[in-house]
Amino acid sequence: MASASPARGVCIRRAVRSDCPGILAIYNHAVLNTTASYDYEPRTLEQRFDWFDAHGRDDFAIFIAEAEGGEIVGWSALNKYHDRFGFRFTTENSVYVAESWRGRGLGGRLLEPLVTAAEHRGLHAIIAAIDAANEASIRLHARFGFEKVGHFRQVGFKFDRWLDVVYMERLIVNGAS
């Protein structure tokens, strides 16, 4: 399904704080138009800055796909999975590509460094919580060794319908054990 036209000229790099408006625009478009996120309302830039700062404090990586000319066309992040201490070796990941850039391999290019960053951070498990109808994301994660470990029925509600969530997990062989 990935297009024959790869996303040439796009570089993947670690995010800096000034990338937050670009990250926010991609996220909010997905909030308003898709079930990739179960948020209903767009987030504010202030919330995105808080998110960025918390990621810095917790040493959770954020990557950016930047097109020639500087436009941010995708992002990925590791996130805290749970506040309780015993979950500290587990992370939940995010990956978002701007609508007009999807299907050109950027999801994979953003997920790859994320897995490496999780390994370097000493994490043990990466969880992806994916809307069950999101075939692109399920395929993407499967390609990176994520296995389906759960299917929760009708735990989400958006656009006037119940939504199932698939959980996929990748264990990191050299991570905390």
Ligand SMILES: CC(C)(COP(=O)(O)OP(=O)(O)OC[C@H]1O[C@@H](n2cnc3c(N)ncnc32)[C@H](O)[C@@H]1OP(=O)(O)O)[C@@H](O)C(=O)NCCC(=O)NCCS
């Ligand atoms: C999911 C997402 C990140 C994938 O990124 P992408 O750059 O489009 O993905 P890629 O081009 O790397 O392709 C990933 C896989 O999905 C497949 N795919 C792409 N678009 C697809 C579509 N519309 N339907 C079904 N499969 C699709 C590709 O063929 C590829 O499969 P393969 O690995 O078996 O070859 C992107 O579509 C996106 O941002 N979607 C909206 C936000 C979202 O869903 N985020 C994930 C939340 S869990």
